[in-house]
Amino acid sequence: MNDFLELLKYGKAIHVLAMLMIGFGFLMVFVKRYGYGAVTATYIAVSIAIPYYMFFKEMHIFGEPAELTMDQFILAEFCAVSVLIATGAFLGRLKMAQYIIMTLIFVPSYMLNEWIMLDNGMGLIPKGQLIDTGGSIVIHQFGAYFGLGVIVRMTTSEDFNKKIESDKISNQFSMLGSMVLWVFWPSFCSAPAEISKMPLAAVNTVLALCGATVSTYIASTMIRKKIAIEDMANATLAGAVAIGSSCAHTTPKASLIVGFVAGILSVIGFTIIQPRVQRALKGIDTCGVHNLHGMPGIFGGLVAIAVAQNVVPGLQIKGVFITLIIAWITGLATGTIVSLFGYRKQSYEDAVEFIVEEEHH
Template identity: 30%
Template sequence: MIFMGFGFLATFLVRYGFSGSGFNVLLAAMAIQWAIMMNGFLLPQRQYRREIHISMKSVIEAELCAASALVAMGAVHGKTNPVQLLLMALVEVTGFVINQWILRTLLHADPVYSIMLLHIFGALFGVMVSWVLHREGINPKHEKEKTDRNTGLFAMLGTLFLWMFWPSFNSALVYHRWERELKLTVIYGTYLALAVSAVMAISVSMLTNSKGKMNMVHIQSSALSGGVAIGVAMTAVHTPWIAMTIGFFASLLSALGFRYMKDHMLFAFECHDTCGVINVHAIPGILGWFANLILRLASSESTIAMRFAVYQICVLLITVCMSLVMGTATGLFLKWSFWRPQQDRKCFDDQAFWEFPHLVVKK
């Protein structure tokens, strides 16, 4: 999912396929290594206080942290150079691990729940970086910000990788033997949410088009929104119809956001979100948080329910504030001319970073 799913999905731009897949490998590999170190420093295991212990669990947690960095990268896709992306990934992973440390230390949050907030944190972080780095040259739409048949097919291949393996993504940290039943419940619920979101994404795309045609971009992204939403609420979902309902509303909001919200964000807030991560990750993630809150309150007594509601709201507020503040600071840091930001005419173009032997002019 990290290397093939996100990698192929990032190739949708017609002249940014090399950079989309290549930079994805660079960021993912670097972010995983950095996340292992940061988790070891801030979230050490009890039996390994003075050393960073490498295990399957620590590697999986590091890859989930790397996923949050790749989500953030989607908001600035095509508008930054590799150095800026590396710095952004390092800061994002650091901020996300610090956010987990705050939630687990101060609020005693469940480790699985705190790490599954990666969608909300990564999306809002990336959107704030994109907002700070906004330039008039890509307004209203850059001439190279388009797709074609080949890039759309490769991006759909990435969607299929993510769609197929998302149940294992959500259930990766549910690993104890006595949690086997919960693990299977998470897998089944994630699959059902994804299935409903795929159908809903296609339906909304057709219904909102004047000619009744489907938009491949909507399907590539909105079909995954159910997996995002159910991931945040997975420990509270125990029946199939609830998982399907969450997938239904997540895909509905995501597809409508792609159809109407992206252009309005650029017009009203001067925020250019290339991959629409706010529609795929932030909104479904918040929907999953809200579903988790409602399901927990419905099964609790009034006094306990009130305390849990305050607790959940604090968790979300801390995550949102951390992502917004660190995203803004990172954007200001990356805006320095020292990092040699891309010129407007070189945005969304591979030739700024990659060799093309067949285009070399021999003197």
């Protein structure tokens, strides 16, 4: 049976790897002059986060390693996903070496929070009591607010005057990344579920994505009067972020509704809330991770109280709250450390660090 499970989980683990490299990598390519930087930062962050996480687990730091090799690998991938979510907040404003420093501090910070949420670390949340199968709280919310903590320290006054440019080609690549994420997300959410609940978790994830995709189109058209491709690339995925917590514990109908609401929430984030958050933090959120992972992550963690079975409402609220605090504090600290290594001469420009072919006009 264990051999069979390992094999089954191997398929899901490879799907998550596709999300990490192709999905997140290309979603972040929308910055016109920072395509090389976005994919290289993705490569490096993932390649550090996975072995680093496994190393800590083997040392029995932050809880016991998982029984199955694949479970351990999938948990390491989830940590890498959270790293990339955080990276989206300050994308284009760090030197390549600073992404490495950030990842080295991120992994233990993430593991500390994961240990508290899922393994009864410090005795705050009884093991197995937090409903967060697909990581709305532990993966998405943590990554987003860690990233927002970093940008408070890693945004210069010049960055506010510099437009983050995208063009048709960079946006089409970003859409490709979005679609890869969309396709493989059911594997992502169902991978940690009990084997009997995997099919339900997968179907619920697809339905939440469908709901968010339709509502993104409606909300984008209504608020902006025309469809914005950045809404289509990002807010469509908010359904999967939001259903993460309850995907194995709720009904298909509820999943569709949760996804629909999350899509609207995310578009409102991109159109109305983001400028206000950036002014308040005096920091720029390059990819709008607060709109795709932050708010839908919190929403997913809390909506589980209404839609999932066997939920302890107080624990869900506590989980969301503690994760917010740990992510914010560790993010601010990381931003402070990373800022000691200086700032990029020009933000969002590959040419600063890469050999770039001359463009012929």
